[in-house]
Amino acid sequence: MDFRLNDEQTMFRDSVRSFAEKHLRAGALARAHDDAHPWDVSRLMAEQGLMGITIKDEDGGQGGSLMDAVIAIETVACVCPRSADVVQAGNFGAIRVLAEHGSSDQKARYLRKILRGESVITVGMTEPEAGSAVTDLTTSATPEGEGYRINGVKVFQTHAAFAEVMLTYVRFGPGVGGIGSVLIARDAPGFKQGTPSKFFNGEEWVQTYLDNVYVGPENVLLKQGGFKKQIAGFNVERIGNTARSLALGRYAYNAARDWALQRKQFGRLLCEFQGIQWKFAEMKMKLDAGQLLLYRAAVNADNGIPSAEETSIAKAFCNQAGFDCCNEAMQIMGGMGYTTQTLVEYCFRKCRGWMIAGGSLEILKNRIAESVFERTFSQRPPKA
Numbered sequence: 001m002d003f004r005l006n007d008e009q010t011m012f013r014d015s016v017r018s019f020a021e022k023h024l025r026a027g028a029l030a031r032a033h034d035d036a037h038p039w040d041v042s043r044l045m046a047e048q049g050l051m052g053i054t055i056k057d058e059d060g061g062q063g064g065s066l067m068d069a070v071i072a073i074e075t076v077a078c079v080c081p082r083s084a085d086v087v088q089a090g091n092f093g094a095i096r097v098l099a100e101h102g103s104s105d106q107k108a109r110y111l112r113k114i115l116r117g118e119s120v121i122t123v124g125m126t127e128p129e130a131g132s133a134v135t136d137l138t139t140s141a142t143p144e145g146e147g148y149r150i151n152g153v154k155v156f157q158t159h160a161a162f163a164e165v166m167l168t169y170v171r172f173g174p175g176v177g178g179i180g181s182v183l184i185a186r187d188a189p190g191f192k193q194g195t196p197s198k199f200f201n202g203e204e205w206v207q208t209y210l211d212n213v214y215v216g217p218e219n220v221l222l223k224q225g226g227f228k229k230q231i232a233g234f235n236v237e238r239i240g241n242t243a244r245s246l247a248l249g250r251y252a253y254n255a256a257r258d259w260a261l262q263r264k265q266f267g268r269l270l271c272e273f274q275g276i277q278w279k280f281a282e283m284k285m286k287l288d289a290g291q292l293l294l295y296r297a298a299v300n301a302d303n304g305i306p307s308a309e310e311t312s313i314a315k316a317f318c319n320q321a322g323f324d325c326c327n328e329a330m331q332i333m334g335g336m337g338y339t340t341q342t343l344v345e346y347c348f349r350k351c352r353g354w355m356i357a358g359g360s361l362e363i364l365k366n367r368i369a370e371s372v373f374e375r376t377f378s379q380r381p382p383k384a
């Protein structure tokens, strides 16, 4: 067993790093606090071949592996945490499900533009009454002519305020088997949005109302019975969140390390206090362990889709590890770590969100427990 990257992967990582150092390092702090989506970075990344890394050549992607995409996102994140969101949107999110299951016409209309860095797709899964219990979603798809009328409300979607298209989880019929998905363009009649609000991480989110939106057959992505495929694709999204959690934890750890090597109190460098050294030892252990779990899930991904079990373990561990490292880095940096003059507080806020988004820690642990006991545990109340 070899725990090192191979020559090709090392060369790829080095090229991503030099790209990030050249184009992203200088503006990293300002970019993190800018509300606008970094479209300039998005286009640059497209030119650099960092969009659609795992998507097939014939669909306009790079034909690489999930591990390549992980190397790209973590390398970018370690230089410019905010720019890693662009790598996520262009590789790990709903784009992956579109590339996997979309028709050639759907890909021509939506995928190509995303791969050029000129558009994003958002995933509309969560509803006001269906969060962790996502299969309780009620957004309905009622047959009309050759297509469907869509009615429902979606909340908390990343990029919802400006995404050109929404991969929308809908209900064609009852039960889990009745769930599938459609593509809804933001200019579709009946697509309405409320007043934008903000997450703690600074990202905007906005409630989306689907008010009798007509979706023709050309925009149906997965018909009923599609839920399992959607969630399998969603495990790729989770790997992106996992990689960013760990990378932002590492970013904060590196900032704190630099600080501890130059900040003096009581006439000594911070790194000379044992109380501080042990914090670094703990952080290092968590980062190293998380790295192995992340790479295991990515390397073992069959056809680019990682297993639910390895993804859950990696995400739960790295979400916690990333957050813990940011938290300790902030403590080590004292008042300076708590200001917006460094990116440590930004990394802290971002990592906190991933403990909730894309499968909360608790839901992931429920999934892991099912692997432990090799059985399912219904979360619903017992039937009378």
Ligand SMILES: Cc1cc2nc3c(=O)[nH]c(=O)nc-3n(C[C@H](O)[C@H](O)[C@H](O)COP(=O)(O)OP(=O)(O)OC[C@H]3O[C@@H](n4cnc5c(N)ncnc54)[C@H](O)[C@@H]3O)c2cc1C
Residues within 6 Å of the ligand: 122, 123, 124, 125, 126, 130, 131, 132, 133, 155, 156, 157, 158, 159, 199, 201, 353, 354, 356, 357, 358, 359, 360, 361, 362, 363, 366, 379
């Ligand atoms: C930063 C961010 C980005 C997001 N992006 C998107 C997006 O792009 N698209 C989208 O559709 N949604 C998105 N979401 C929504 C996210 O998927 C949901 O917030 C998440 O699934 C939890 O749902 P909820 O907020 O309704 O919490 P709830 O489901 O109400 O859960 C509340 C708490 O109870 C716990 N809990 C619930 N059920 C159980 C159980 N059975 N066992 C133990 N604990 C349980 C949860 O873990 C949580 O701690 C995003 C959320 C965040 C924070």
